[in-house]
Amino acid sequence: MGLPLVMVFMGLLFNDIGHAFSDGGISAGETVYVPVYSHIYVAMKGHPFELAISLSIRNTDLTEPITVLAVDYYDSNGKLVRKYLTKNRDVAPLASVDFFVSESDTTGGFGASFLVKWKSTKRVNEPIIEGVMASTKSGQGISFTSRGRTIREKPE
Numbered sequence: 001m002g003l004p005l006v007m008v009f010m011g012l013l014f015n016d017i018g019h020a021f022s023d024g025g026i027s028a029g030e031t032v033y034v035p036v037y038s039h040i041y042v043a044m045k046g047h048p049f050e051l052a053i054s055l056s057i058r059n060t061d062l063t064e065p066i067t068v069l070a071v072d073y074y075d076s077n078g079k080l081v082r083k084y085l086t087k088n089r090d091v092a093p094l095a096s097v098d099f100f101v102s103e104s105d106t107t108g109g110f111g112a113s114f115l116v117k118w119k120s121t122k123r124v125n126e127p128i129i130e131g132v133m134a135s136t137k138s139g140q141g142i143s144f145t146s147r148g149r150t151i152r153e154k155p156e
Contacts, residue, residue, distance in 0.1 A: 024128070025125075026123050026125060027120075027150075028122065029117075029120060030117075030155060031151055032129045032148040032149065032150055033114075033115060034114040034115075034129055035111075035113050035131070036053045036112045036114060037108075038050065038051060038108040038112050039106060039109075048106075049137065051103060051133040051135045052100070052101065052103040052134055053108075053131055053133050054098050054133075055071065056097075056132060057097050059091040059095055059127050060126065061124040064120055064121075064122050065090050065091060066124060066127055067088050067089070067120065068088065068089045068090075068097065068117070068118050069118060070083070070085055070115065071084035071085050071114060071115075072084070072114065073112065073113075074108070074113045074114070075107060075112055081107050116129050116148065117155035126150070130145050131146040131148075133145075
């Protein structure tokens with residue numbers, strides 16, 4: 001792996017460390033946008049390097065559960081590719097749930113995303129919702145995370 005690529009990934013790593021120590025908010029529900037990548041471009045010719053995606057939803061509240069209402073996967077054009085939930089899913093305090101997109105599933109493209117809708121009966125610590133992208137090929141491994149961003153205070 002060339003020095004510029006290493007520097008890019010180190011920048012991503014330290015950027016996420018800074019986010020890890022920021023204060024989370026309090027909410028009773030949100031719609032969260034999570035950018036993810038089914039591939040990235042590598043090498044001088046921009047060859048696609050396919051990635052597996054794990055979407056992680058972590059309830060950070062110590063005492064109250066949250067309910068995940070929707071986990072929807074979109075492609076680079078904003079078209080719905082897949083709905084991951086057929087019914088609401090409860091997440092206990094300090095518990096987590098995850099959803100997986102295979103490395104061979106490139107339908108999302110470079111600009112893929114998830115929309116996650118969650119709610120709680122009380123105001124709780126906002127969950128941490130992030131995408132984890134990873135892959136290994138020919139002795140080279142790549143992994144990085146992408147943090148979700150609240151785009152609507154109340155889920156629809």
